[in-house]
Amino acid sequence: MAKIICIDPGHGGVYPTGDPGAMANGFREAELVLPPSLFLRNALRRSGVSVVMTREKDALPLPSRKSLGEDLAYRARIANNAKAALFVSWHMDAGATADPHGIAVWIHPSQKGKALATKAARISASVAAATGLKDRGVCYGDFQVLRDTAMDAVLIECGFITNPGDVQCMAKEVSQRKSAEAVAREICTILGANYVPESSAxxxxxxxxxxxxxxxxxxxxxxxxxxxxxxxxxxxxxxxxxxxxxxxxxxxxxxxxxxxxxxxxxxxxxxxxxxxxxxxxxxxxxxxxxxxxxx
Ligand SMILES: [Zn+2]
Incomplete structure (x- = not known):
């Protein structure tokens, strides 16, 4: 059976009906994580990999959600119901100051020392190389989407929305495309699929x-x-x-x-x-x- 990837663009929409995520430098996290997630979807489908999305618009997947917990549980359920082989949540980090910057890939603490940690490190390094941003490597967090998903799950913090350099980079379509292609390439390697670059399509x-x-x-x-x-x-x-x-x-x-x-x-x-x-x-x-x- 063909492997399915679940892509989860974090947050969605604006207050009070939606969840903008972190806000800084004139941007909402929700709007910045959607385009690279859609480019990732296209790159994987182009490479023959099946994809389900938790959202494809700048809005929450479950607008009637009563709490953040319900929103996150709903996203994990989409992946679980699809029997996805990998869950990829796309976010941007936020720092207490403007200084912290760079790319990190978060996985559940239970995956420390396991194969997923190596895969996460490769994804982080690959996105950093593609965008020119700093590679912060693998981080561990007991996040609900990492906990509630039944399959391997990674959460990409694709730069800091609070850092002017990171946000300027990730607001550009060229960086959004490059980071998405880098993640697609790594996912294809993980699945043993043949990555088809955009230029050859x-x-x-x-x-x-x-x-x-x-x-x-x-x-x-x-x-x-x-x-x-x-x-x-x-x-x-x-x-x-x-x-x-x-x-x-x-x-x-x-x-x-x-x-x-x-x-x-x-x-x-x-x-x-x-x-x-x-x-x-x-x-x-x-x-x-x-x-x-x-x-
Ligand atoms: Zn987020």
Missing amino acids: PFLDPEAAKLSIALYGSITQTSIEEITVACNYAANALRRAVGLEITTDLGKPTKAAADIIIRASGTMWEGARTNQLRKCFNVAADSLREALSFE
């Missing part, structure tokens, strides 16, 4: 990708099983390229079916009205050609 317009996925889907409605498998394969290549969730993986197509869908892609390419759409049909057809070349 073709940039596709998400709307064009959705339209072409729907077109491949419409072919399957009137087709035999073999064709459905080939269409699913092509559509999943597009889903991976734009970071959409893969809900059904029917496996590799037969040569005969792949050939038919490669030809159909060519026909759709000719009829496409935009370059963006043509690019999508190219990516889909290439994925089928690649599937055949592995045989």
